[in-house]
Amino acid sequence: MPAVDTNVLVRYVIQDDAKQLAAAKRVFQECIGQGLTLFVPVTVALELEWVLRSRFELSKDESVGVLSNLLSAAELTFESEQALDVALHLYRTSSADFADCLHVALASQAGELPLWTFDRRAGNVSGARRIAR
Secondary structure (H helix, E strand, O other), rough: OOOOOOHHHHHHHHOOOOHHHHHHHHHHHHHHHHHOOOOEEEEHHHHHHHHHOOOOOHHHHHHHHHHHHHHHOOOEEOOHHHHHHHHHHHHHHHOOOOOHHHHHHHHHHOOOOOOEOOOOHHHHHOOOOOOOO
């Protein structure tokens, strides 16, 4: 199964570069035509959220919406998809950033909780514990 990088998903979602969007769509269509899905590493999902928020200034709700839509896309298969779903839920309901929510979700998936942290916001996420300084 072929994989896809963050920049391809950004072009596909944001549609800010006509040539790259056309190329990304072509890759998607070729893979679908061959009965393949595109693999999205968990690190790509993490970077995608960061790029959407920092570079394109999407709100938290908008970036959650984009990731949720991509998770439900038939042409994409995500590494640690269940953990990504949990991370999106944690992110929606907490003040922690998406990366910290994903760290907690992956640790939980591995059965390795709590996730110890110095980060005040991350420490408030269910499954994390803040280390007193």
